[in-house]
Amino acid sequence: MSDQLVIQAQQRRSSRMQTIYRPLILAALALLVLVAGRLVSESLPSLIAVQTVLSLGMFLSVVAFGQGLVMLTGGLDLSVPGVIALSASIVAVWVSFMDGNLLVGILLALGVSLLFGIVNGLLVSVLKAPAFIVTLAMGAVLEGFSLFITYGRKSPESPELLVTLFSGSGKLFGIAIPALLFFVVGIIGFIIQARSRFGRNAYLLGSSLEASRIAGQPVNFIQISMYAVSGFGSGLAGLMLVGFSGNAQLSLGTEWLMPSIAAVLVGGTVIGSGRGFWQSTITAGLMLTAITIVIQSTGVPQGWKSVLYGVVVLVALLSTRSDIGRRRRKQISQSPLQGNPPQK
Amino acid sequence: MKRNWKVAALAVVAAGTLALSACGGSTSSTADAGAASAAATEAAAPAATAAASEAASDNGNPCGWAAAPRAGGAKYVVYMSSLNIGNAWQEEAVNLGSAEALMSPYSDCVELRTERTEPDPASQISQIQSMTAAGADAIVTFALSPTAINATFKEACDAGVTVVIYDATVTEPCAYNVSYITAKPVGSDIPFMGYNAMAALIDMLGGAPSDIFVAHGVAGTSVDNVHYLSALAALEQLSPESNILTEWDGNWDSAQQQKETTKALASFPDVAGIFCGYGESGCVKALKAAGKTIPVTGETSQYFREQLLAGWPGVSIGSPPAQGGIAMKVALGVLEFGPDAGIPHDIEVPFKVVTKDTVKVCEEDTYTEGCNVFPAGVVGDENTADIFNPLLPEASLTSAKTGVPPAGLVAVPFTVDELKAIEQDPSRRYITREACPEGWAQGKLAEGLDGCVQS
Numbered sequence: 001m002s003d004q005l006v007i008q009a010q011q012r013r014s015s016r017m018q019t020i021y022r023p024l025i026l027a028a029l030a031l032l033v034l035v036a037g038r039l040v041s042e043s044l045p046s047l048i049a050v051q052t053v054l055s056l057g058m059f060l061s062v063v064a065f066g067q068g069l070v071m072l073t074g075g076l077d078l079s080v081p082g083v084i085a086l087s088a089s090i091v092a093v094w095v096s097f098m099d100g101n102l103l104v105g106i107l108l109a110l111g112v113s114l115l116f117g118i119v120n121g122l123l124v125s126v127l128k129a130p131a132f133i134v135t136l137a138m139g140a141v142l143e144g145f146s147l148f149i150t151y152g153r154k155s156p157e158s159p160e161l162l163v164t165l166f167s168g169s170g171k172l173f174g175i176a177i178p179a180l181l182f183f184v185v186g187i188i189g190f191i192i193q194a195r196s197r198f199g200r201n202a203y204l205l206g207s208s209l210e211a212s213r214i215a216g217q218p219v220n221f222i223q224i225s226m227y228a229v230s231g232f233g234s235g236l237a238g239l240m241l242v243g244f245s246g247n248a249q250l251s252l253g254t255e256w257l258m259p260s261i262a263a264v265l266v267g268g269t270v271i272g273s274g275r276g277f278w279q280s281t282i283t284a285g286l287m288l289t290a291i292t293i294v295i296q297s298t299g300v301p302q303g304w305k306s307v308l309y310g311v312v313v314l315v316a317l318l319s320t321r322s323d324i325g326r327r328r329r330k331q332i333s334q335s336p337l338q339g340n341p342p343q344k
Numbered sequence: 345m346k347r348n349w350k351v352a353a354l355a356v357v358a359a360g361t362l363a364l365s366a367c368g369g370s371t372s373s374t375a376d377a378g379a380a381s382a383a384a385t386e387a388a389a390p391a392a393t394a395a396a397s398e399a400a401s402d403n404g405n406p407c408g409w410a411a412a413p414r415a416g417g418a419k420y421v422v423y424m425s426s427l428n429i430g431n432a433w434q435e436e437a438v439n440l441g442s443a444e445a446l447m448s449p450y451s452d453c454v455e456l457r458t459e460r461t462e463p464d465p466a467s468q469i470s471q472i473q474s475m476t477a478a479g480a481d482a483i484v485t486f487a488l489s490p491t492a493i494n495a496t497f498k499e500a501c502d503a504g505v506t507v508v509i510y511d512a513t514v515t516e517p518c519a520y521n522v523s524y525i526t527a528k529p530v531g532s533d534i535p536f537m538g539y540n541a542m543a544a545l546i547d548m549l550g551g552a553p554s555d556i557f558v559a560h561g562v563a564g565t566s567v568d569n570v571h572y573l574s575a576l577a578a579l580e581q582l583s584p585e586s587n588i589l590t591e592w593d594g595n596w597d598s599a600q601q602q603k604e605t606t607k608a609l610a611s612f613p614d615v616a617g618i619f620c621g622y623g624e625s626g627c628v629k630a631l632k633a634a635g636k637t638i639p640v641t642g643e644t645s646q647y648f649r650e651q652l653l654a655g656w657p658g659v660s661i662g663s664p665p666a667q668g669g670i671a672m673k674v675a676l677g678v679l680e681f682g683p684d685a686g687i688p689h690d691i692e693v694p695f696k697v698v699t700k701d702t703v704k705v706c707e708e709d710t711y712t713e714g715c716n717v718f719p720a721g722v723v724g725d726e727n728t729a730d731i732f733n734p735l736l737p738e739a740s741l742t743s744a745k746t747g748v749p750p751a752g753l754v755a756v757p758f759t760v761d762e763l764k765a766i767e768q769d770p771s772r773r774y775i776t777r778e779a780c781p782e783g784w785a786q787g788k789l790a791e792g793l794d795g796c797v798q799s
Contacts, residue, residue, distance in 0.1 A: 041589075041611040048634075052610035056603070157725065168606075168633030176633070245599045246629055246647075247725050252599050296604060297611035299590035302563050 066230025074272025084253025087238030117231015207274025415479025577792025
């Protein structure tokens with residue numbers, strides 16, 4: 001147990017930067033980006049823009065939550081678009097074709113997402129298969145399933161309730177509901193990742209598999225549960241995105257995979273290091289969203305937009321890495337693509 | 345771009361999985377087609393059968409058509425193929441083409457085989473080669489690239505296969521292009537969808553200089569290029585003072601169009617109109633969420649036309665899936681009359697311009713003149729009523745949904761003269777073939793694109 005305590009103490013000392021200052025800096029940067037947007041649009045910055053950043057940032061956060069936990073423990077979840085498509089298809093087909101109860105449909109979609117998350121976790125932790133390959137293949141399988149259950153039919157429509165909640169048409173106190181939900185997602189994520197035993201297990205496993213094992217942790221179980229949570233989060237995002245778009249489509253999740261990984265990394269999480277903080281991930285998500293909005297508004301050809309966005313993410317990442325490099329005492333001992341910390 | 349990366353990665357990593365799901369897909373469609381054959385044979389009008397057998401006595405070929413089947417069977421082997429991308433448009437196009445071959449009088453002469461193509465040129469090349477090897481008399485397909493599959497199409501042509509491409513065009517001269525890309529919409533004297541859509545948008549904005557968004561489809565494709573350049577030309581010619589605030593690639597995907605529109609609206613809430621490519625329901629949904637009702641040009645989705653019906657200021661203009669059925673009739677026409685009968689290789693399919701003033705609800709399953717949207721709830725948001733076309737009056741919703749024509753429905757074959765009448769104007773040949781016909785030289789068209797001028 002003493003190993004665990006030492007590691008936690010070290011983390012506490014070195015991570016004030018990450019737990020408090022970094023998220024504040026990232027949030028300030030997000031605002032700054034919108035202000036700088038003045039250069040491309042006279043309407044920036046505006047409350048509408050802030051609301052849009054929060055709304056899109058909310059979807060991103062939901063995907064990034066599980067992704068962050070998986071990356072914390074040295075893996076990567078590339079099955080996100082597949083899970084999103086499948087979850088969206090299940091709830092839409094269940095409600096609009098089979099006249100099923102919405103609540104049952106939601107539980108079904110989340111249950112299936114959770115199940116495939118667990119399968120990902122089993123393959124990675126028990127069979128020691130590389131996370132990159134396992135989840136990529138799983139994503140393809142799930143997209144196939146989604147195609148299968150919607151095949152040859154009209155593209156299934158989203159239940160009304162989900163549309164009202166997530167399309168931005170529903171408002172509370174005059175603010176779009178997804179923008180408000182950003183804060184709810186933020187708080188719930190914080191409680192789970194930073195204040196629960198589940199979250200602490202993830203950090204411990206991420207910082208040292210050996211320590212985790214010596215401390216008597218059920219290592220495989222924890223690793224599986226990370227993928228399960230990621231599957232569940234993607235499933236939840238699928239329900240939200242089917243509401244946002246109004247109908248289930250295969251491509252619903254493709255636009256969210258890369259931003260989710262970028263948000264986690266720019267937020268300061270180092271793959272497989274047990275270092276990284278939820279509040280930084282979601283504020284990094286906000287900053288990246290604000291950047292895409294401003295880049296999109298420049299009206300330069302798509303190729304240049306991609307170049308610009310790529311460069312921004314790279315710069316953000318490099319600044320993160322050098323910062324961490326100074327403070328870290330532990331070398332990363334495994335490649336991010338191997339999925340598992342080396343076994344002794 | 346992301347898509348390409350993914351497709352490549354999937355091909356490597358999950359080839360087995362994809363193969364499995366693809367097999368599932370084709371198995372079911374083959375079964376459908378089999379059942380359909382039986383149904384259609386039962387339904388075949390006795391008169392047509394009589395006519396067919398009478399004609400057969402002329403030269404000994406099935407139905408008395410120009411040449412004997414390549415594989416030597418009792419029927420002509422005809423392949424109908426579309427992209428396997430879970431897209432409502434592709435489904436409708438391939439189903440309409442399949443239904444055509446299952447209708448009298450064709451059902452007695454043709455053995456239909458329906459296939460799906462995975463969306464990468466290598467798959468399509470091997471698929472076309474297998475079809476040729478399997479004795480195809482005609483292949484009707486959507487082409488993934490205007491040039492990459494040319495050599496394979498040429499091989500097929502040389503083997504005696506009639507190759508007909510619908511919607512997207514190919515530059516291989518032996519293949520028949522059946523496309524709306526360079527056509528004039530019904531009721532317009534000006535060709536090109538992009539030009540007409542932009543002109544309509546300017547019209548809806550009262551002709552005043554305005555700030556607009558422009559949403560592309562998949563950048564770099566020939567179709568998108570033609571739409572985009574002709575739209576820019578219209579803007580330049582009709583409203584030079586107008587300003588494009590920003591533009592983006594929507595990748596013909598409504599989810600992406602919605603996300604991009606949402607972002608653009610955050611920066612430019614005072615935009616006056618949107619030129620939106622396929623996936624326009626995404627543009628409208630984003631506008632609705634932002635509480636803005638402004639003119640939008642879009643393609644042909646049921647969702648968009650329902651919005652027009654409810655009074656949304658917009659113009660709906662786009663690629664008709666009827667092209668699948670029309671292309672099938674062209675292929676069967678070539679088999680019937682022979683390759684030397686003078687059927688043009690470049691055929692233009694007319695398409696519709698629909699506004700809130702001309703939007704009209706169809707009777708559920710039949711073609712009524714001028715109808716362009718289904719009643720609410722009959723089809724999905726992304727389906728389109730442009731399965732109906734003046735060149736395909738025998739289309740039905742049942743055919744488009746299932747690939748099987750309703751009992752008793754009879755095909756309306758083209759005559760050679762009818763096909764000659766819809767030949768593409770030579771001035772627009774360069775756009776689809778990258779070459780000009782004899783007596784013409786490359787030059788600039790009035791609509792801003794490279795074309796051909798009489799030399």
